[in-house]
Amino acid sequence: MRPFAYTRTASSSAAVATVTADRDAKFLAGGTNLIDLMKDTVEAPALLVDINALPFGDIVEHRTFVRIGALARMSDTADHPAVVRIAPAVAEALLASASPQLRNAATIGGNLMQRTRCAYFRDVATACNKREPGRGCAAIDGINRQHAVLGGSRDCICVHPSDMAVALLAVDAIVRTRGPRGERSIPIAAFHTLPGDTPQIETVLEHGELIVAVDIPISRLASTSTYVKVRDRASYEFALVSVGAALSVRDGKIADARLGLGGIAPKPWRALASERALIGVAPSAAAFERAAEIAVGGARGYGHNDFKIPLVKRLIVKSLASVAA
Amino acid sequence: MPVDVGPRAGPHPVPVTLTINGMRHDLTIEPRVTLLDALREYANLPGTKKGCDQGTCGACTVLVNGRRIDSCLTLAIMHTGARITTIEGLADGDRLHPMQAAFLEHDGFQCGYCTPGQILSAVALLAEKRPLDDASIREFMSGNICRCGAYKNIVDAVAAAGKQNV
Numbered sequence: 001m002r003p004f005a006y007t008r009t010a011s012s013s014a015a016v017a018t019v020t021a022d023r024d025a026k027f028l029a030g031g032t033n034l035i036d037l038m039k040d041t042v043e044a045p046a047l048l049v050d051i052n053a054l055p056f057g058d059i060v061e062h063r064t065f066v067r068i069g070a071l072a073r074m075s076d077t078a079d080h081p082a083v084v085r086i087a088p089a090v091a092e093a094l095l096a097s098a099s100p101q102l103r104n105a106a107t108i109g110g111n112l113m114q115r116t117r118c119a120y121f122r123d124v125a126t127a128c129n130k131r132e133p134g135r136g137c138a139a140i141d142g143i144n145r146q147h148a149v150l151g152g153s154r155d156c157i158c159v160h161p162s163d164m165a166v167a168l169l170a171v172d173a174i175v176r177t178r179g180p181r182g183e184r185s186i187p188i189a190a191f192h193t194l195p196g197d198t199p200q201i202e203t204v205l206e207h208g209e210l211i212v213a214v215d216i217p218i219s220r221l222a223s224t225s226t227y228v229k230v231r232d233r234a235s236y237e238f239a240l241v242s243v244g245a246a247l248s249v250r251d252g253k254i255a256d257a258r259l260g261l262g263g264i265a266p267k268p269w270r271a272l273a274s275e276r277a278l279i280g281v282a283p284s285a286a287a288f289e290r291a292a293e294i295a296v297g298g299a300r301g302y303g304h305n306d307f308k309i310p311l312v313k314r315l316i317v318k319s320l321a322s323v324a325a
Numbered sequence: 326m327p328v329d330v331g332p333r334a335g336p337h338p339v340p341v342t343l344t345i346n347g348m349r350h351d352l353t354i355e356p357r358v359t360l361l362d363a364l365r366e367y368a369n370l371p372g373t374k375k376g377c378d379q380g381t382c383g384a385c386t387v388l389v390n391g392r393r394i395d396s397c398l399t400l401a402i403m404h405t406g407a408r409i410t411t412i413e414g415l416a417d418g419d420r421l422h423p424m425q426a427a428f429l430e431h432d433g434f435q436c437g438y439c440t441p442g443q444i445l446s447a448v449a450l451l452a453e454k455r456p457l458d459d460a461s462i463r464e465f466m467s468g469n470i471c472r473c474g475a476y477k478n479i480v481d482a483v484a485a486a487g488k489q490n491v
Contacts, residue, residue: 005336039378048400101380104394
């Protein structure tokens with residue numbers, strides 16, 4: 001780990017001003033991803049601003065939404081009765097993430113900001129355009145079993161590792177931030193970006209912009225949501241593929257649908273065309289299979305990860321059937 | 326610089342005071358020293374083990390304010406003012422903590438390297454009031470890897486200690 005200076009503050013405006021003023025400064029919350037990457041020198045900030053004393057740790061249910069503070073821990077969020085009731089997919093996704101120890105440290109804001117687990121990104125001896133723009137991508141012709149089948153580019157085929165973000169797609173979550181130019185609200189689907197030819201850019205946040213909360217609107221749709229994850233072992237593992245799904249059915253027809261996909265793209269992937277195809281039809285295996293087929297339109301495997309295309313289709317059908325039941 | 330940001334510490338060694346097992350430890354360490362390294366290399370408490378050093382094995386599990394975390398993925402300087410509990414702080418003199426006794430009774434280890442982390446994790450699992458059936462114990466102990474594969478006996482030890490209402 002490279003040497004760095006450390007400071008802490010209980011003021012969000014001071015935290016934002018300090019990081020904004022220094023290109024080499026970063027916010028430090030749970031630290032589970034950042035400190036890990038600093039050990040490998042993938043991250044090498046000159047200054048860490050510890051934000052754990054900021055007043056963003058609470059989860060509060062309002063009349064029309066539940067607000068999860070950015071510093072709420074994954075464990076506390078997963079166990080919170082309002083989250084379990086209002087957005088079951090989010091609670092399920094959090095419980096299916098990491099380990100109890102990591103969930104006790106890692107925060108909701110940090111979960112959204114975590115970096116890919118692509119092994120080439122972590123290994124500074126190999127080529128990675130995300131770590132070192134212009135150096136190439138060792139994954140495209142390398143061991144790419146974990147990698148993306150949708151949304152990748154010639155420069156990057158990594159996958160986004162967050163389970164929670166996929167579930168947030170299914171419940172229309174809003175990310176609230178405070179930055180050098182004030183506050184804003186960003187729908188979760190517009191928060192992460194695709195790699196294109198700038199894989200080092202992963203979100204729409206500016207340098208110094210801080211996540212303060214995630215809001216989940218209360219809706220019947222969100223309360224029916226579920227999260228299903230397939231991985232190489234039963235617990236404590238990242239997704240091979242995952243699905244966050246929600247359906248509402250009225251008079252025998254699907255009135256609304258949400259479908260988020262994980263483990264298959266460089267960002268939490270919303271299958272918008274599949275959602276549209278579901279609306280207005282009766283829930284059935286055939287309708288779910290058609291939605292699954294639409295979701296993988298344009299998907300491409302890179303050899304080792306070809307299996308993800310049929311696997312995600314089957315998982316979409318299974319999860320839609322489970323929320324329709 | 327805004328006035329409500331604390332002074333910058335480091336990168337050189339700075340004074341950091343930790344409260345470990347009820348004892349005050351005045352250390353002089355760089356901000357980059359992890360809690361795990363502070364315990365083992367500076368506070369003379371090597372009971373907490375370094376396995377992977379990247380948050381995948383759980384050997385370094387400690388309790389911070391009663392909650393289990395991986396001490397390898399957090400900085401010591403972040404925990405001034407917190408109550409840190411390591412394996413050295415569980416027994417009461419010569420009297421083992423009931424979870425330690427249960428691991429002995431059920432032979433919940435082979436080489437023993439992961440054991441301090443397993444025991445602290447198990448103490449926290451009971452405090453979290455997780456269900457104590459085998460599937461739940463396995464799920465909520467999944468952050469602690471045992472390379473010897475003593476899982477069966479570890480699950481038995483946790484269940485037995487849970488029944489004693491530790």
